[in-house]
Amino acid sequence: MKEKFLEHFPQAKVKFDEALSSYSYTRTGGPADILVFPQTIEEVQAIVSYASTEELPFMVLGNSSNLIVRDGGIEGIVMILTDLTEAQVQDQALTVEAGARLIDVSRLAADYSLGGLEFACGIPGSLGGAVFMNAGAYGGEMADIVSQVDYVDRRGNLCELTAEELDFAYRHSCFQENGGIVVRVHMQLHSADQTMIESRMAELTQLRESKQPLDLPSCGSVFKRPEGHYTGQLIQEAGLQGYTVGGAQVSLKHAGFIVNIGQASASDYLAVIAHVQAVVKERYGVDLETEVRIIGLDNQ
Template identity: 50%
Template sequence: MNTNEIYQYLLTILPQDDLKQDEPLKNYTYIKVGGKADIFVTPSTYEDVQRVVRYAHEHQVPLTCVGYGSNVIIRDGGIRGITMSLVKLNSIHVSEHERTITAQSGAAIIDASRTALAHSLTGLEFACGIPGTVGGALYMNAGAYGGEISFVLAKAIAVTLQGEMYHLSREDFAFGYRQSSFASNHAIILEATFELEEGVYAAIKEKMDELTYLRESKQPLEYPSCGSVFKRPPQHFAGKLIQDSGLQGTKIGGVEVSTKHAGFMVNVSNGTAQDYIELITFVQTTVQQKFGVMLETEVKIIGEDNVAE
């Protein structure tokens, strides 16, 4: 694969401001780790997304889609082919008559929650502290404090890996715990419409303030982290298992199991992706030995271990 040829072609279909070579991906992840992207694109229209996807499909160029990087570990070798971020697709539109909010996939789910508050619409309060994009929230059926995306999502628009745009309704999403149809078919989400209820501004704000307090008091927000590292195992809580295994404060390289919340791993001292991966493996092994429970990662680990020669 000739990266320069791919870059030169993409220059013919994208503005130069939307296209970079050898871009450090640590600049786009919450935990500040990750190698370089061969080519990094930030399309600003649906048509440009389709053009990039079609090109990648037709020329068999690897294509990886990322959002805010809040729930991902990108390995230190970076990502080959094209890495596409949709953060420039970030508009949010409200239809008060229909009590819906339509948000593009690159918009922050927190901003969608705040927009709902501004229009006294209830249903997205749970998302007021989730640090990801709308697209990422759909992809993993994000949730917190008893709420999740599947409760409020009405419809969406996505692009297939062949570059064809299509519409989805509620029954098409195949939602489960931290999973959706997008995780299996790898379609690229363009926008989502949330169906909410009319509410009272003061009550909605009170709920959001309460959830914000809970998050700030319990989570280690003072350090870079990727949120909850592990999914909740059946009949257990990952954080409790890690805590009861005596693992809080365990450190590999610059990454540590948080002493504030055992379900989090924080980058306390210039940690690397490899530090994260080794610490995850150590925690999984220890918990399985002590309690017979294999923790499954909620965070997505992508990219290459080493830079291609």
């Protein structure tokens, strides 16, 4: 499989049997059979088309920030799009390839005195991942600003969807069902005073740093917010802060986070998640649904 891939893509930026723990924010995750970093949207199309023809499983990781890769790794082809970062600004429209970091995109908007992306200034994921999850914070979300998304379908065709077709909802987009790979995002922003934009971003950054455990590896916010409740408050009141399995711990700083305090495995993370869900369900009758994506194979 690997030799054949190289025959088709001799110029590809690729690694074989590469541990995904080197790329995930939790510092956990088993190996990818083929890990490739496409340099262009056309290369994404070609790889997807190849995988479809060869009937190989394939998957795209964003910035691997809101993600847990199981210890058994991922079979087939894994693409990381962090080399796709080309950006264009025209009037109040911002068009950026999906591998760009959302933090960098928010700063680019500020540089051009474009408002609307301030909420994203501290979200560590990629732009494509942010669209996939309809990422949001501090009263804003991607659904507020996205006007169109260009994506590659499961056969390698380049397609587009307007905002109305994206089925945005809380931490949801249509890509979670259709399997499309976001490659370029068109955003409609508004003119604003650059000083005001930067002031708001500084305020949100300070809020984030004061409340979240940014000094330790984590997968970000683990659970979706259940209706009528605050996740962190439920977990804290259940006495679960500091609960630890192996190297994974419910953060002492923010109970909605699980941090890697040293050599955690994905299995450690999943055990902590399952325990938190069970205790919160038993005590409060609330089902905590994971916001973090959990993918890959269990360790054999």
